[in-house]
Amino acid sequence: MNRIYAASALALTAALLGGIGLSILWGRANQDEDIFAQCRATRVxxxxxxxxxxxxxxxxxxxTVTDADIITAPTLIYFGYTxxxxxxPLDNARNAIAVEILEEQGRMVTPVFISIDPERDTPxxxxxxxxxxxxxxxxxxxxxxQTSAASEAYRTYFNHQEPGEDGYYLVDHSTFTYLVFPEHGFVEFFRRDDTPEEMATRVSCFMDAAS
Incomplete structure (x- = not known):
């Protein structure tokens, strides 16, 4: 009886180890397929x-423009309102500094600002x-x-607050900056606490991996 239990335990252990091994191999295979795996600091x-x-x-x-007209090079996209x-202003100033750092390194990245308040944000x-x-x-x-469709595509959030007596209103919105490539589409996002230097370093990694 003990031999039966021992054999069963060995079989179960082998199956578990085999499953773990397959999981590791599968994870490595998926990582190998992602040319940007070493650059990613976020998960979606x-x-x-x-x-x-x-x-x-x-x-x-x-x-009137489309994404194909705008995203012709590595692009940083931010959704907000003027x-x-x-x-x-703070987030876009930070993005501009990151773009300047990259430009000094010979890397051209396009900063883009998409309004989620088109009623006030004229061209x-x-x-x-x-x-x-x-x-x-x-x-x-x-x-x-149009702006809502673009926001939805990038899974951003915004909500227009009720205007005050003077007609002025605020817009609640998400604050991510998105890195997009013409050949690969969206590859990464940046949070508000990412510094220009950190952004430039990560963008450089993605540009090297894409080349």
Missing amino acids: AGGPGDIGGPFELVSETGD FCPDVC EILADFTDNMHPRMIGLTGSLD
């Missing part, structure tokens, strides 16, 4: 493929905002349907 539920996608918006010059009192207002941030920053707006 469902994988990177669940974020991003095509959009049609209006640029700060008044032209009337934002503090968060958006002219966006142009003033982006020009003050970085000469190559692109501002995008459009109809509420």
Whole structure:
């Protein structure tokens, strides 16, 4: 009887070890398939493929553009609004500094600002905002349907608060910055506490891996 139990235990142990081995091999295989695995500092539920996608918006010059027109190089995308009192200016200034650091290294990255407040953010207002941030920053707006579709594609959140007596209102919104490549789509996001230097280092890693 003891021999039967021992044999069963050995068989179970072998099966467990085999399963663990397969899991390790599967994990390594998946990692090998991800050319950006060594660069990633974040995880996305469902994988990177669940974020991003095509959009049609209006640029700060008044032209209708698509994602293919805008994402022609590594691109940092931020969703916000120009009337934002503090968060958006700080985040986009940080993104601009990261882009400048990369540019000094000979790496060209496009900073993009997409409005989630199109009723107030006209192309002219966006142009003033982006020009003050970085000469190559692109501002995008459009109809509420267009900007909402772009926001939904990138799984961002926003909510317009009730306006006050003066008609002024705030917009609650998520504050991630997204790194997108024309060939690979979305690859990474950055949080508010990431410094320009940290962003530049991680973006460089992704650019090296993509080349």
